[in-house]
Amino acid sequence: MPISLTPEEIMETIRMIQSENLDIRTITMGISLRDCAHSDMKRVAGNIYDKITRRAEKLVQVGEDISREYGIPIVNKRIAVTPISLVGESCAGGDYLQLAQALDRAAGQVGVNFIGGFSALVHKGLTRGDENLLRSIPESLALTQRVCSSVNIATTKAGINMDAVYRMGRIIKETAERTRDRDAVGCAKLVVFCNVPEDNPFMAGAFHGSGEPELVINVGVSGPGVVLNAVKGHPDVDFGSLATIIKQAAFKITRMGELVGREAARRLNAPFGIVDLSLAPTPAVGDSVAGILEAMGLEKVGGHGTTAALALLNDAVKKGGSMASSHVGGLSGAFIPVSEDAGMIRAVEEGSLGFDKLEAMTCVCSVGLDMVAVPGDTPAETIAAIIADEAAIGIINKKTTAVRIIPVPGKKAGDKVEFGGLLGYAPVMPVHAFDVASFIKRGGRIPAPIQALSN
Amino acid sequence: MNPWENEGSGPEIQRVIVTVVGWDRVGIIAGVANTLSMHNVNILDIRQTILQNYFTMIMIVDISRSPVSLQELQLILRSKGEEIGVEIHAQHEDIFKYMHRI
Numbered sequence: 001m002p003i004s005l006t007p008e009e010i011m012e013t014i015r016m017i018q019s020e021n022l023d024i025r026t027i028t029m030g031i032s033l034r035d036c037a038h039s040d041m042k043r044v045a046g047n048i049y050d051k052i053t054r055r056a057e058k059l060v061q062v063g064e065d066i067s068r069e070y071g072i073p074i075v076n077k078r079i080a081v082t083p084i085s086l087v088g089e090s091c092a093g094g095d096y097l098q099l100a101q102a103l104d105r106a107a108g109q110v111g112v113n114f115i116g117g118f119s120a121l122v123h124k125g126l127t128r129g130d131e132n133l134l135r136s137i138p139e140s141l142a143l144t145q146r147v148c149s150s151v152n153i154a155t156t157k158a159g160i161n162m163d164a165v166y167r168m169g170r171i172i173k174e175t176a177e178r179t180r181d182r183d184a185v186g187c188a189k190l191v192v193f194c195n196v197p198e199d200n201p202f203m204a205g206a207f208h209g210s211g212e213p214e215l216v217i218n219v220g221v222s223g224p225g226v227v228l229n230a231v232k233g234h235p236d237v238d239f240g241s242l243a244t245i246i247k248q249a250a251f252k253i254t255r256m257g258e259l260v261g262r263e264a265a266r267r268l269n270a271p272f273g274i275v276d277l278s279l280a281p282t283p284a285v286g287d288s289v290a291g292i293l294e295a296m297g298l299e300k301v302g303g304h305g306t307t308a309a310l311a312l313l314n315d316a317v318k319k320g321g322s323m324a325s326s327h328v329g330g331l332s333g334a335f336i337p338v339s340e341d342a343g344m345i346r347a348v349e350e351g352s353l354g355f356d357k358l359e360a361m362t363c364v365c366s367v368g369l370d371m372v373a374v375p376g377d378t379p380a381e382t383i384a385a386i387i388a389d390e391a392a393i394g395i396i397n398k399k400t401t402a403v404r405i406i407p408v409p410g411k412k413a414g415d416k417v418e419f420g421g422l423l424g425y426a427p428v429m430p431v432h433a434f435d436v437a438s439f440i441k442r443g444g445r446i447p448a449p450i451q452a453l454s455n
Numbered sequence: 456m457n458p459w460e461n462e463g464s465g466p467e468i469q470r471v472i473v474t475v476v477g478w479d480r481v482g483i484i485a486g487v488a489n490t491l492s493m494h495n496v497n498i499l500d501i502r503q504t505i506l507q508n509y510f511t512m513i514m515i516v517d518i519s520r521s522p523v524s525l526q527e528l529q530l531i532l533r534s535k536g537e538e539i540g541v542e543i544h545a546q547h548e549d550i551f552k553y554m555h556r557i
Contacts, residue, residue, distance in 0.1 A: 005472075005551050005552070005555060005556075007502050007504060007506075007511070007513045008506075009551065009554075009555045010472060010474065010513050010551050011474070011506055011511060011513075012555075013550060013551050013554050013555070014474055014476075014544065065526070068525075068526050068529060069525050069526065069546070069547045070546055070547050070549065070550040071544055071545075071546035071547075071550065072550060252554045252555075255553045255554050256550070256553065256554060258553065259549060259550060259553040263549075
């Protein structure tokens with residue numbers, strides 16, 4: 001096929017990278033740890049460390065080489081592993097802290113900043129391994145730097161495991177308490193999912209699912225800045241044209257992910273898995289999803305019209321991106337983390353965005369309530385109820401939803417919390433104070449929803 | 456052959472896009488071309504224009520016969536750019552092909 005590039009096209013690519021923050025957010029290597037199981041916990045920890053350091057030895061170097069040769073930043077190199085609840089299940093002991101520490105050491109050795117997979121899937125109930133993992137979460141997140149944890153508590157096919165939801169409410173509170181000296185940063189590394197994807201490259205929710213191969217390379221792209229500039233350039237077009245402009249930008253962004261993913265997979269001798277189409281904001285100026293919604297014509301994110309604007313954005317990103325890549329997966333949608341997006345932070349601080357609108361927005365976008373700081377005295381039952389609400393949105397709408405919520409000890413609504421780095425800072429948002437304990441304490445499972453009669 | 460077309464290029468050719476952006480002044484093209492020739496990098500085409508008030512030069516070069524790697528060439532060009540007061544980037548051609556062509 002003949003290839004011709006115009007100078008304008010070349011300069012467009014360079015502008016996207018240099019002034020619109022286009023980057024590859026993460027190359028995530030998925031590694032199966034299923035062959036690391038053993039009855040002796042120490043042996044398992046050793047196996048885990050050895051396998052990760054062997055398989056991911058070149059991950060960071062390859063990422064840096066590709067970044068330099070193509071001239072595109074690759075912000076993070078990360079690792080996702082088989083849920084540790086499965087790997088640790090055959091151990092005689094019940095405390096998985098040792099396994100978390102093995103993950104942490106391995107991640108440090110190969111130079112990645114986060115490793116995901118301290119995880120369990122408990123949407124219908126708990127095995128012994130799941131039980132042990134859940135019990136180990138608060139201490140493991142407190143005593144490790146790089147380990148991320150996720151727990152799936154609901155699916156559209158199974159319904160919502162409300163016992164697990166309540167349990168996660170208590171675990172989040174305990175994790176906050178264990179890391180209270182660091183503004184409860186442990187909770188920033190813990191996600192509760194509904195309909196969790198098994199190939200998500202983004203932290204903190206990444207793990208290597210049971211249907212995945214031995215080794216795989218998944219890529220997460222970024223690029224809210226590129227979409228923002230495209231939208232800003234067309235202030236007067238109608239919605240059909242606006243959607244087309246966003247699709248074109250998303251296509252170009254995703255092509256970068258496809259190129260980098262394929263090249264990384266080739267160099268690391270691993271199959272290429274998926275590109276995750278998510279628009280992942282950062283606290284950097286101009287790299288905000290909220291900024292895109294405001295460029296569409298909203299005075300402030302959180303007002304009426306926000307859900308419609310986000311729905312258009314999310315759908316256009318998926319349409320443009322899915323044509324650009326041979327395999328799309330993961331979370332694939334716009335992220336609306338509060339702490340990691342300067343526009344979202346501003347909207348909360350200025351009072352335009354509240355908890356309830358944020359929840360409504362999660363009905364039409366990728367993830368859910370992400371990086372939301374709430375008062376430290378929020379009861380575990382209320383956190384469980386927030387998780388249950390998100391899970392209900394997920395099971396009914398057949399989509400992934402998640403909750404990454406941080407009840408910061410000692411802080412009240414209106415205070416600020418600083419997590420540092422990509423995690424950003426967050427204003428503490430007020431939650432409803434009405435008592436939900438009798439509801440949450442019922443226990444059992446909310447049945448799977450009917451798939452017909454779809455109104 | 457139109458050097459902006461990929462057709463006919465043998466598998467041995469390694470095409471890299473060099474972009475030079477900065478305020479216009481005497482000797483930019485000469486300085487960059489000299490550096491490239493010193494490292495046996497073949498210039499296939501040059502286009503030069505003024506984009507948004509900046510002097511912008513785009514070169515398509517072949518580094519297959521150069522003794523230096525792409526990463527080394529990037530460092531050499533960066534220091535040359537600092538010397539003559541422009542910003543020089545060298546990137547593998549694929550990033551542009553992937554973004555703009557299916």
